[in-house]
Amino acid sequence: MQLITRWLIGCLGMALAGVGWAAVAIAQDVQTIYAGTPEGSVWLGVKLGEHEANILGRFTGQTYTVKTMDPAALLQAELDPLPTAIAAATDVEQLRKLSAKFAPLGVAVFNIASDDDALRQACLPGLLHTPPTARMKADAVAQWKKKKPEVEVEASAWHPDFKKFAARDLNNRFRKAHNVPMDSEAWAGWAALKMVSEAVARAQSADPKQILTYLREEMEFDGQKGIPHTFRDTGQLRQPLLMVVAGKLVGEAPVRGVVDTSNLDSLGLPSCK
Template identity: 40%
Template sequence: MRSYLYAIAAASVLIAAAPAAEFELAYIGSADSASLRGLKLGIEESNHQGAFLDVTLTLTELTGKAVPDGALAVFVDRPGSIADIAAGAGGRAVFNLSDDSDALRSACLANALHIIPSAKMRADAVAQWQVGNPGSKASAAAWHSKAVKFAARDLNRRYLDRYGSPMDALAWAGWFAARAVGDTLMREPASDAAALLGALKQADGLDGQKGDPHSFRASGQLRQPLVLVGAAGELLGEAPVRGAQGGLDGLGSSPCQ
């Protein structure tokens, strides 16, 4: 009888197919920030994807800078501290969600991935826009809550449904970082922290729900389209502006120094 029960147990394990994998990720920053809200939505959407593949992501919110040994990557919303945190992260991928410093890009830190656009990227986007719209008081950002093209409509709706507030650029940066990690881990579930960082740097078709594929430059900056925003906060258009040279790299390339 006992051996019969064991046989049933073994069979049910076999039916469960691939072994479940769980990956721990960490967050350093304010407990009440748009970037954290976006990050949590991105983790939830990665777990929706992972539910079909027996992969789960967990997020630990840290109070200090000490990263737990088990964490595969760290998301950071703490402007001015990225270089410091990256240096102490033991080679793990450190996602910069909010610091737009150009010098930080030019430093080309081996394990920093900058999701938020640099100041120079935004300035180049505005300059492209002003060629066709002289005198226009525009600014540029990673995201706009009223964007509908490509699949922006869908992501804006999901964020609004989840939080009751519109999705801004910081929220998008958090969401994208979590989805980039999630989608990469789904494909390479055996990854350690170094393999994950390598796979992220190699990825050339990441989906930011902004149309063009996203990828990382040698500086660690995410290549991405931007939105142009008017003085009253209204959505004006997208950059690269049609006809501008250089494609996505026409927006703020920062050579390594």
């Protein structure tokens, strides 16, 4: 109970900052479509995000639902009303097609599974990416090796042993909900749903176009990694990465003593320009 209370107070503080209670009491149904197979870590992350969005929604007037669809079926569907957002765990080709279909409609499509760099370099409108790219991870490893060149290290978005910045609470909530540790794929799914709920609460709208604009231009997301995450013009989510050796968490990137630890653009392609 103490764990949920601490988390709820934090969520309410962020969502309601600068917004009066009268403004947030408007009932809204917020639907996110999950395009992918409803199984595996990324799906479990989406489900935790949906659950936590509804805890917040009890106070802010929203009800959140996630509808699952096959990506190919979604591409053929005529949706009315439009969903507030789409979270897609599918391949690069399908992500490009989803962006082409839904960007003109103003619907945010979250890529929650692919680390493909070319997909970010394409700077597709309406496509947002929660997983770090292959280049972001490679840059993190290169920074680490400037300090410890002999170490075989990997970079990841998340680790079940991460404890700082309320990460311990997030890991505990995930394990309690699903009885498995939270990994990078689960974090990417959770982050997408969490950002949708925060954007709706702050923008006071479930309109897809308003939510996409808020996400791209105003969102400062607390991914429980100690520094606000924002979106680049490539659609990529800026974020710190966690450094892992033989499965053990050993540090974070940007790497202290090599670059400024607040310089998230030291990891990966910083801009379309």
